[in-house]
Amino acid sequence: MQYSEKVMDHFAHPRNVGEIENADGVGTVGNATCGDIMQMFLKIENDVIVDVKFKTFGCGAAIATSSMATELIKGHTVKEALELTNKAVVEALDGLPPIKIHCSVLAEEAVRAALADYYKKIGREIDFEVPEKDEEACHIIPEE
Secondary structure, eight states: OOOOHHHHHHHHSOSSBSOOTTOSEEEEEEETTTTEEEEEEEEEETTEEEEEEEEEESOHHHHHHHHHHHHHHTTSBHHHHHTOOHHHHHHHTTOOOGGGHHHHHHHHHHHHHHHHHHHHHHTOOOOSOOOOOOSSOOOOOOOO
């Protein structure tokens, strides 16, 4: 399996690793059966993501996609973060092997789950799709 230099860099030197105490939004996605679990922590001020951290249990691609996703939303508005797609994460990493695309889907879902948690905490209506927790299913590679 061939990984890009960017994937290897984000795996070897992940950005924004850790937790944020009293985070404004926390999202956890994944499945222990499959082996990839991502948790995102957001600090939001005036609808801008001023800090973001992640903890990921999984393969190198899962760590790299988590790291890249945090880089892509940090300093951006909540609205901009909601526009993050798994394809944008893959492109920012200069590609992923097809068998690892599900990791980018998890990264997108972790961001959305954390934003949904933020919306709940501030009493804002969740007007976007939130990943459903499905303990039975593993993530399927999306069709192109």
